[in-house]
Amino acid sequence: MNYYKVAGHTFGVKLPDGDPLCSQLAQYEPFISPAVPDPIFVLSLADSLDDEGGELVYSGEPQSGEPIVRLFSTPGGWISEMAICPGRPLSAKLFMEKDFSAGKLLLLRPREALFSLNNALMLLYAFRTSGMHTLEMHASVIVNSGRAFLWLATSGTGKSTHSSLWLKNVPGSKLLNDDNPIVRVMEDGHVEVFGSPWSGKTPCYKNEHYPAGAFTRIRRADHNAIARLNNFEAYAMIYSSSSGFKFDPKMGDDLHSTFEKVVGASPCFVLDCLPDADAARVSSGTLLKLYE
Amino acid sequence: MKTKKGFKMRTLLGEHIIVAEGKEQVNFNKMISLNETAAYLWEAVDKRDSFTVEDLRDLLLAEYEVEEDIAAKDAKAIAERWKEIGIAED
Numbered sequence: 001m002n003y004y005k006v007a008g009h010t011f012g013v014k015l016p017d018g019d020p021l022c023s024q025l026a027q028y029e030p031f032i033s034p035a036v037p038d039p040i041f042v043l044s045l046a047d048s049l050d051d052e053g054g055e056l057v058y059s060g061e062p063q064s065g066e067p068i069v070r071l072f073s074t075p076g077g078w079i080s081e082m083a084i085c086p087g088r089p090l091s092a093k094l095f096m097e098k099d100f101s102a103g104k105l106l107l108l109r110p111r112e113a114l115f116s117l118n119n120a121l122m123l124l125y126a127f128r129t130s131g132m133h134t135l136e137m138h139a140s141v142i143v144n145s146g147r148a149f150l151w152l153a154t155s156g157t158g159k160s161t162h163s164s165l166w167l168k169n170v171p172g173s174k175l176l177n178d179d180n181p182i183v184r185v186m187e188d189g190h191v192e193v194f195g196s197p198w199s200g201k202t203p204c205y206k207n208e209h210y211p212a213g214a215f216t217r218i219r220r221a222d223h224n225a226i227a228r229l230n231n232f233e234a235y236a237m238i239y240s241s242s243s244g245f246k247f248d249p250k251m252g253d254d255l256h257s258t259f260e261k262v263v264g265a266s267p268c269f270v271l272d273c274l275p276d277a278d279a280a281r282v283s284s285g286t287l288l289k290l291y292e
Numbered sequence: 293m294k295t296k297k298g299f300k301m302r303t304l305l306g307e308h309i310i311v312a313e314g315k316e317q318v319n320f321n322k323m324i325s326l327n328e329t330a331a332y333l334w335e336a337v338d339k340r341d342s343f344t345v346e347d348l349r350d351l352l353l354a355e356y357e358v359e360e361d362i363a364a365k366d367a368k369a370i371a372e373r374w375k376e377i378g379i380a381e382d
Binding site: 239 | 298305311312314321325
């Protein structure tokens with residue numbers, strides 16, 4: 001079994017010897033960990049799932065582009081169906097224990113095996129760590145002056161574009177992750193941002209972490225301007241950019257507790273912007289000044 | 293009328309908010325901020341199978357020093373507002 005430590009949480013992946021997936025795991029290499037006795041979960045491959053059916057608790061929107069097509073609550077746990085996007089043939093089915101401590105992945109399309117494995121691990125990770133003050137976020141992250149600056153928005157709005165504008169125009173910038181960083185509220189209450197093995201289309205898998213500098217929502221506009229969000233607006237931004245299904249009452253409570261701590265501890269902004277160098281000048285002018 | 297399933301009132305750093313957390317509301321993408329009075333009313337009626345505008349009025353009268361006709365007017369307005377934003381229904 002392989003062990004990987006992401007944002008301080010170690011999980012296990014058990015693949016059969018010689019499985020084609022074994023040679024496709026480069027993005028996980030920076031996160032390889034020694035074996036631990038108590039991984040947060042273990043994912044293995046299955047030839048069949050015996051716990052089928054159950055109550056439908058989530059159904060993805062056809063236009064969403066989300067890889068989770070449907071989620072069922074079954075007597076023994078959960079089953080998630082995944083596809084490249086809703087409407088496409090299913091890539092895999094994932095069975096998860098009730099407490100997300102183990103998962104079994106049934107691959108249905110061999111060519112989409114890595115896609116399925118990535119999604120299965122992200123799903124288990126987000127669900128299992130929701131009670132550990134940990135958020136799997138949809139964001140692009142720039143590190144500058146030793147702090148992590150996150151750009152949040154729905155896909156296609158310009159998170160990655162804004163990161164690349166910082167890389168070109170703001171000296172001392174580097175990319176930490178381009179799609180799915182992990183955000184944790186640490187014991188002392190400060191918020192730490194971690195790279196992960198999941199980064200969307202950009203291969204940026206850094207096992208590094210930095211204290212959060214700011215969370216900034218990106219909004220397309222015909223001008224560049226940045227404004228601070230109040231707690232209510234900041235909560236809405238963090239809420240809508242975090243993975244996890246709030247309909248499970250415990251997960252809902254746990255996520256709320258983490259959202260509230262993140263909002264209470266982090267400066268949050270909204271950036272109206274064009275995809276130009278001036279946008280990076282405007283955002284960096286305000287955000288870097290917070291820590292001068 | 294009744295509150296719709298899938299909404300949950302929470303406290304965010306001292307403010308009251310309503311968020312969509314239930315599976316009935318996975319496609320509800322708004323968040324609602326409640327003032328102290330609305331939060332008190334929501335908490336009281338969310339537990340009930342159904343309630344009327346008169347129930348809201350009586351709750352206001354029980355908690356606040358307010359004239360009955362003003363309480364009735366406020367109760368009606370808040371019930372309309374909840375229906376309008378989609379967190380309560382007839």
